Amino acid sequence: MLASTPTARPDDGRRQPAIGPRLVFVEQFYYPEGWGGAELPRDITTHLAERGYSVEVICGSDLYAPLMGGAGRDPAASGVIIRRIPRLLDGDIHHRKVLRQLWFYVGLLPRLLLGRAPAAYVTQTNPPLAVPLVAVAARLRRRPFVIIAMDIYPDVIVAHGALADGALVTRLLNGMFAWAYRSAARVVTLGSVMSQRLLEKGVAQCRVRTISNWATGATGVVHGDDNRLWREWRLQDRFVLLYSGNLGVGHEFRTLLLGFAQAQRARPDLQLVIIGKGSRLEETRSLVAELGLSDAVRFEGLVPADRLPESLGVAHIAIATLRPGFEGLIVPSKVLGYLARAIPVLYVGPRSDIEALIERYGCGYSVRNDDVDGVAAAILAAAHDAVALADRGERGRLGYEAELRRELGLAAYESVIAECLRSNGIAA
Numbered sequence: 019m020l021a022s023t024p025t026a027r028p029d030d031g032r033r034q035p036a037i038g039p040r041l042v043f044v045e046q047f048y049y050p051e052g053w054g055g056a057e058l059p060r061d062i063t064t065h066l067a068e069r070g071y072s073v074e075v076i077c078g079s080d081l082y083a084p085l086m087g088g089a090g091r092d093p094a095a096s097g098v099i100i101r102r103i104p105r106l107l108d109g110d111i112h113h114r115k116v117l118r119q120l121w122f123y124v125g126l127l128p129r130l131l132l133g134r135a136p137a138a139y140v141t142q143t144n145p146p147l148a149v150p151l152v153a154v155a156a157r158l159r160r161r162p163f164v165i166i167a168m169d170i171y172p173d174v175i176v177a178h179g180a181l182a183d184g185a186l187v188t189r190l191l192n193g194m195f196a197w198a199y200r201s202a203a204r205v206v207t208l209g210s211v212m213s214q215r216l217l218e219k220g221v222a223q224c225r226v227r228t229i230s231n232w233a234t235g236a237t238g239v240v241h242g243d244d245n246r247l248w249r250e251w252r253l254q255d256r257f258v259l260l261y262s263g264n265l266g267v268g269h270e271f272r273t274l275l276l277g278f279a280q281a282q283r284a285r286p287d288l289q290l291v292i293i294g295k296g297s298r299l300e301e302t303r304s305l306v307a308e309l310g311l312s313d314a315v316r317f318e319g320l321v322p323a324d325r326l327p328e329s330l331g332v333a334h335i336a337i338a339t340l341r342p343g344f345e346g347l348i349v350p351s352k353v354l355g356y357l358a359r360a361i362p363v364l365y366v367g368p369r370s371d372i373e374a375l376i377e378r379y380g381c382g383y384s385v386r387n388d389d390v391d392g393v394a395a396a397i398l399a400a401a402h403d404a405v406a407l408a409d410r411g412e413r414g415r416l417g418y419e420a421e422l423r424r425e426l427g428l429a430a431y432e433s434v435i436a437e438c439l440r441s442n443g444i445a446a
Contacts, residue, residue, distance in 0.1 A: 037070075037072065038069075038070040038071045038072055039071055039072065039136075039137035039138070039439055039444060039445070040071075040072040040073075040074070040134075040136040040137050041066060041071050041072065041073050041074070041136055041137060041138055041139075041140055041435065042074050042075075042076065042130070042136040042138075042139050042140070043059065043062075043063055043073065043074065043075045043076070043139075043140045043141070044075075044076050044077075044126065044130075044139070044140070044141040044142070044148050044152055045059045045075060045076075045077050045141070045142045045144065046077060046078045046080075046119075046122055046144050046145050046148070047077065047078065047080070047081070047082045047144065048060065048075055048077035048078075048093075048100065049090075049092065049093050049100070050081075050090075050092075051081055051082060055082075055144075055168070055234075055351065056082065057090075057234040057235070057323075058231055058232075058234065058351075059075070059142060059166075060090075060093055061232075061424065061428060062166075062428065062431050063075055063093055063098050064091070064093045064096045064098060065428040065431070065432065066431070066432060066435065067093070067096045067097040067098045068096050068097070069432060071435070072097075072099075073097065073098045073099065074098070074099040074100075074101060074136070075093070075098060075099070075100050075101065076101050076103070076126060076129050076130075077100065077101070077102055077103070078102065078103050078105070078118075078122050079102045079103060079104055079105040080105055080111045080118060081111065082111055090323070101129060103121070103122055103125035103126065103129075104125070106118060106121040107121075119145045119147070122145055122148075123145070123147055123148070123151060126148060126151060127151055127155070130151065130152065130155035131155055131158065131159070135159040135160075135161055136161060137161070137439055137444050138161060138162045138163060138164065138203070138435065138438055138439060138442075138444070139152050139155065139156050139161060139162075139163035139164070140163065140164045140166065140435070141163065141164075141165055141166070142165075142166045142168055143165065143166070143167055143168050143169050143170075143171055144168060144169075146169075146171040146172070146175075146195075149165055149171065149195060149198045149199075150194050150195060150197070150198045152165075152198075153197070153198035153201050153202070156201070157201065161442075162202075162203035162438050162439070162441070162442045162444075163201075163202055163203060163438075164202060164203060164204045164205070164206065164434060164435065164438055165198070165199060165202045165204075165205045165206065166206045167199075167205055167206060167207050167208070167212065167216070168208070168348075169347060169348050170212065170215050170216070170346065170347045171191070171195050172188060172191040172192060172195055173215065173347050174268070174344070174347040174348060175191075176188060177268070177341075177343045177344050177347055178267045178268075179267075195219075196219045196220060199216055199219050199220075199221045200219070200220050200221050200222070202221075202225065203225065203437075203438040203441060203442065204225055204226075204227055204434050204437065204438050205221055205225055205226050205227070206227050206228070206229050206431070206434060207226060207227070207228050207229075208228070208229070208230060208231060208349040208351075208371060209228060209230070209346075209349050209370075209371025209374065209375075210228065210371065210374065211345055211346035211369070211370055211371045211374070212228075212346045212347070212349060212371060213226050213228055214346060215346040215347065227430070227434050229427055229430045229431060229434070230354065230421075230422045230427060231349070231351040231354050231427070232354055232358070232422060232423060232424040232427045233354045233355040233357070233358035233359070233418070233423075233424070234323070234351070234355065235323040235324070235326035235355065236323060236324045236325070236326050236327050237327070237358065237359075238327045238359070239327050239330055239331040239359040239360070239361070240327045240328050240331040241331050245328050245331045245332060246328055247321075247325070247328045247329055247331075247332055248328075248331070248332050251291065251316060251318075251332065253289060253291075253332055255287060256287055256288070256289040257285065257287055257288050257289065257334050257400075257401045258289050258290075258291055258332050258333055258334050258335075259278065259288065259289070259290045259291070259333070259334070259335055259336070259337055259364065259397065260290075260291050260292075260293070260329075260330065260332060260333035260335070260336045260337065260361075261274075261290070261291070261292045261293070261294070261336070261337040261338075261339075262293045262294060262329060262330060262333075262336065262352055262355070263293075263294045263350065263352040264294055264295070264296040264350075265292070265294055265295065265296035265297070265298045265299045265302055266296045266297055266298060267297055267298060267341075268340060268341055268344045268347070268348050268350075269296075269298060269339045269340065269341065269350075270339050270340065270341040270342075270366065270367065270387055271298065271301075271302045271305065271339060272305060273339075273366050273385070273387050273388055273389065273390060273393055274337065274339055274366050274393060275290075275302070275305055275306060275309060275311065275315075276309070276390040276393070277366075277385070277389075277390045277391070277392070277393020277394040277396075277397065278290055278311070278314075278315075278393065278394075278397060279309045279310075279311055280390060280391070280393075280394035281393070281394040281397040281398050281401075282311070282314050284394075284398060285397075285398060285401055287401075288314060288397065288401065289314060289315075289316065290311075290314060290315045290316070291315075291316045291318065291332060291333075292315065292316070292317050292318070293318045293319070293320065293321060293329055294319075294320060295319065295320060299317075303317065326355070327359075330355065330356070330359055330361060331359075333356075333361050334362075334400070334401070334404075334407065335361065335362050335363070335364050335382070335397075335400050335407065336352075336356040336361045336362070336363055336364070337363070337364050337365075337366070338350050338352060338353050338356075338363060338364075338365045338366075338367070338372055339365070339366045339367055340365075340366075340367030340368060340370055340372065341367070341387070342367075342368045342387050343368075344367075344368075344370075345367070345368045345369060345370035345371075346370065346371070349370070349371045349372065350372065353365075353372055353375065354418065354422060356414070357375070357379070357381060357414040357415060357417065357418040357422065358415065358418045358419075358422075358423070359415070360408075360411040360412050360414060360415035361411055361414070362381055362382045362383075362400065362407055362408075362410040362411040362414060363376055363381055363382030363383070363414065364382055364383050364385070364393075364396055364397070364400070365382065365383065365384045365385070366385050366386075366387065366393060367384075367386070367387060368386065368387060372384075375417075378417065379413050379414050379416070379417035379418075380410060380413045381410050381411065381413050381414030381417065382410055382414070383396035383399070383400065
């Protein structure tokens, strides 16, 4: 682990370039980005730069979620060098998404192969083909690399239904990604179920490290009448269930909404607030209307990161869902935001890393997909006993502080980088 050393600062307050081992990170979406997931690579790269590493980030120029509110501290102020691949298309990032990703890969490859080779490469699984491209560059340049597996590819695409299991292109992608995972000096996963997926691909146990994501956005939580959103959304005298974040293809909402409808007939004061966007948003809106729940379900767009204490503060209990088949492929990081703020969790999905957290800390309820009665029972139990519910939330917060908080995650990433370098004869 590198010792912190004072660095001279130029007039603009930015650090002078570090002289430690040079690391090249690949991540399509980076600062300034309004998406919570982009805060994680910002935290990691900033921390490593401040610990003395020379850190460069190759990223795109598009924003997944245009920023609302303050951007937070610029990583360049900590010495991170940001190299952006120029934008190909203007407009919505979801428009011509495949073409945008192909353009990113075209711009990425020469940046990986030309110029002075780094001490190590680090890549997230976004966009997915960055993983084998980094693996190829690392092999050609005889450098180690680390994969941060936020998703497992191509398995997650097959689970989406975008690729047929057993098809030729699927078999080719399976082979390509499995080779990349096995070639990595270290692969970071988000939980034990995800780790097992990688072991099944032939990745050596000694190369797998589990590091949980952590809560992003402004910390803390604002409750009751001090919360402007609580007042604006007229949630007084309501028991509020909150879903906050992406409504993507990996999430399942039918069981939740049917169970909520059943519970709401017994407790008319129940209110479900859904904050976010994604490919399943319109489908979810339609199901709400079909079930006659329009008055009991409120949809809101993404809120600025600095208002998370208010948006999360409206919740008595918060929700995470997962479709069958996605366990170990994705781990919704929204759950860490809930735990950090002492908000108990209702999870609807298969056995997964989310359920493991809930069982470990006793911080909520887990219900299987299609168990509508189970969802209704969990909601009514939570609404019935405020003291017990608050206790579940507090247990989650204590567990988060003891084992999952940001500082612990950053120290773990620093340790992984140092291991990777040492195992390849590079002084960390």
